Amino acid sequence: MVAGGAVAGASAVHDRRGTGTIVDDRKIQLTILDNINRDKDLVRGNYRVKVVVFNGTVLLCGQASTPALRQRAEDIAKANSDSARMINEIVVVDEPEGFWRRRQDNAMSIRVRTALLDITSMPGFDASRVNVTMCNGTAFLMGSVSHEAAEAVVQIVRDVNGVDKVVKVFEYTD
Numbered sequence: 671m672v673a674g675g676a677v678a679g680a681s682a683v684h685d686r687r688g689t690g691t692i693v694d695d696r697k698i699q700l701t702i703l704d705n706i707n708r709d710k711d712l713v714r715g716n717y718r719v720k721v722v723v724f725n726g727t728v729l730l731c732g733q734a735s736t737p738a739l740r741q742r743a744e745d746i747a748k749a750n751s752d753s754a755r756m757i758n759e760i761v762v763v764d765e766p767e768g769f770w771r772r773r774q775d776n777a778m779s780i781r782v783r784t785a786l787l788d789i790t791s792m793p794g795f796d797a798s799r800v801n802v803t804m805c806n807g808t809a810f811l812m813g814s815v816s817h818e819a820a821e822a823v824v825q826i827v828r829d830v831n832g833v834d835k836v837v838k839v840f841e842y843t844d
Contacts, residue, residue: 686799686814686843687725695723698751702728705746712739717766719743722803724812727755729839731805733763757839759810767806775804778832782809785826795819802827807834816844 687695703721706712712719712734719732728747734740744758779802786797800823801812809827811820820840827836 691725695725698726698728698753699723701750702747705750706743709742709746712743715766716768718772719760720803720805721747722801722810722812723751723753724801724839725814725841726751726753727757727812727839727841728753729757729759729803729810729812731759731803731808731810732761733766733806734760735762735764735766737762759805759808759837761806771806774832775806778807778809778830779804782827782830782833785830786823789819789822789826792819792822795822804833807832808837809833809835810837810839812839814841814843817842818844 699721702723706719706721715735717733717735717739719730719734722729728751730743730747734743740758740760740762743760744756747753748756782802782804783797786800786802789795789797799813799815803810803812809830811823811827815823820838820842824836824838827833
């Protein structure tokens with residue numbers, strides 16, 4: 671608990687959202703995830719759904735076995751948040767990604783975050799303000815950034831080996 675609080679506190683220092691917004695986003699994320707995980711049809715057979723919330727925007731990614739289950743995950747998310755913006759990027763697949771694919775996504779997420787540290791052409795750019803979520807080789811980018819920063823981030827992320835697709839879910843500061 672203490673270590674988790676310290677990490678959350680450290681990342682909140684760089685976050686442009688207020689502390690209340692960060693806490694609200696996390697509560698919404700955990701509530702949606704808990705309700706999705708309670709739906710045994712959604713998680714049966716190693717299918718999984720990731721939930722990320724930034725400034726009230728809800729991103730769903732992962733896999734479902736049918737279009738109806740994909741929609742059910744979105745319905746659960748809508749019922750557990752008052753988000754004006756819901757992005758459902760859950761893909762319908764016959765076979766869910768395996769353990770090794772998830773590990774590859776985790777490793778790729780680290781590589782992407784590390785690559786973002788190389789943006790030195792923009793004074794004041796802080797890579798920790800960009801949330802990177804990897805899912806099935808797709809990089810989902812969230813955060814509150816300028817258009818210029820968003821384009822620089824996308825160019826860097828596209829060049830990371832193993833990233834198949836980049837999806838921008840940014841809020842723009844300009």
